[in-house]
Amino acid sequence: MNKASKTGVDITQAKRLLEENHVVAIPTETVYGLAGNALDIKAVATIFSVKKRPSFDPLIVHTHSIEALGEFVADIPEQAQLLAKAFWPGPLTLLLEKKEIIPDLVTSGLNRVAVRIPNHPLTLALLQSLSFPLAAPSANPFGYISPTTAQHVTDQLGDQVAYILDGGASNIGVESTIIGWENGKATVMRVGGLSIEAIEAIIGPVHVQAVSSSNPAAPGMLKSHYAPRIPMRAGNIETLLQTYAGKKIAVLSFQQAYPAAYKNYILSPEGNVTEAAQHLFAAMRVLDTSEADIILTEYVPAVGLGLAINDRLKRACAEEV
Numbered sequence: 001m002n003k004a005s006k007t008g009v010d011i012t013q014a015k016r017l018l019e020e021n022h023v024v025a026i027p028t029e030t031v032y033g034l035a036g037n038a039l040d041i042k043a044v045a046t047i048f049s050v051k052k053r054p055s056f057d058p059l060i061v062h063t064h065s066i067e068a069l070g071e072f073v074a075d076i077p078e079q080a081q082l083l084a085k086a087f088w089p090g091p092l093t094l095l096l097e098k099k100e101i102i103p104d105l106v107t108s109g110l111n112r113v114a115v116r117i118p119n120h121p122l123t124l125a126l127l128q129s130l131s132f133p134l135a136a137p138s139a140n141p142f143g144y145i146s147p148t149t150a151q152h153v154t155d156q157l158g159d160q161v162a163y164i165l166d167g168g169a170s171n172i173g174v175e176s177t178i179i180g181w182e183n184g185k186a187t188v189m190r191v192g193g194l195s196i197e198a199i200e201a202i203i204g205p206v207h208v209q210a211v212s213s214s215n216p217a218a219p220g221m222l223k224s225h226y227a228p229r230i231p232m233r234a235g236n237i238e239t240l241l242q243t244y245a246g247k248k249i250a251v252l253s254f255q256q257a258y259p260a261a262y263k264n265y266i267l268s269p270e271g272n273v274t275e276a277a278q279h280l281f282a283a284m285r286v287l288d289t290s291e292a293d294i295i296l297t298e299y300v301p302a303v304g305l306g307l308a309i310n311d312r313l314k315r316a317c318a319e320e321v
């Protein structure tokens with residue numbers, strides 16, 4: 001089968017392949033996922049091996065309804081129920097106590113499982129047609145930039161997935177916000193596609209965990225994640241342009257144009273962080289396939305999805321977070 005024929009909108013084919021324990025790339029509103037039967041350890045093991053992901057980094061389980069969740073989650077705290085009702089389907093992942101049916105491989109031995117209902121019509125229809133939930137990390141090789149189009153998946157994992165369900169470009173563009181409860185207190189473990197402001201409007205103040213790379217509570221919080229191959233530096237672009245004068249420089253800017261750069265990708269000419277999030281990973285990929293020696297970038301305003309953008313930029317620069 002050539003790479004092209006593997007991509008399409010055939011939910012029946014995706015379903016059949018998943019029932020045969022193959023891995024299939026699925027579109028979501030955040031990023032594309034590399035999906036397999038969450039209840040089958042062979043399928044789950046295939047996900048880890050295709051992604052070259054270390055087994056200590058657990059997977060998110062995707063389902064289609066809050067009712068279906070009861071099958072594999074033991075308890076849903078009241079705040080979690082409020083958030084689920086407010087934001088699912090959507091870019092929110094909840095860490096909840098797991099039932100036996102979820103293999104330890106999915107949670108890397110932890111007693112909580114990460115769950116979410118993604119907001120994409122193709123993937124919701126697929127999940128509804130299946131008798132099992134789907135474990136799915138982002139469909140990129142471990143440590144590289146997450147994919148936001150079917151083409152991104154084809155480029156890197158096309159040979160290794162059975163099928164790529166093409167749902168167009170992900171319209172949020174950064175991974176889901178992960179929230180768990182520590183001693184009854186809501187804690188954001190990964191900033192993402194659902195803003196802290198939106199969460200706090202429903203359940204009040206939450207703690208946002210700054211996770212160190214040596215002790216990651218959510219290992220996707222490791223530094224040097226989401227990293228392009230070309231070195232990347234963040235800061236004041238004008239200053240950085242002087243520092244790296246003489247090099248072939250690509251610039252990933254928020255709003256402003258830098259015509260002096262060899263390549264310049266502007267995330268949002270209007271200065272809108274939501275639009276910038278949509279374009280972030282595609283922009284990083286475009287610049288990473290250029291001939292540049294270095295990619296220079298800048299942080300965006302820390303409001304709304306700006307927090308998630310800045311977090312991904314920091315990690316891409318492999319700075320300590």
Ligand code: TXA
Nearest residue numbers: 030032033058059112113114137138175176218219220
């Ligand atoms: O938007 C998303 O969340 C996408 C789409 C495909 O749903 N998925 C995604 O998966 O970003 P992944 O595997 O790239 O990142 C999942 C993060 C990892 O940092 C992982 O460590 C954390 O979730 N995680 C998963 N299960 C966990 C658990 N039981 N306890 C703590 N962290 C967990």
Ligand code: MG
Nearest residue numbers: 137138146220
């Ligand atoms: Mg990932």
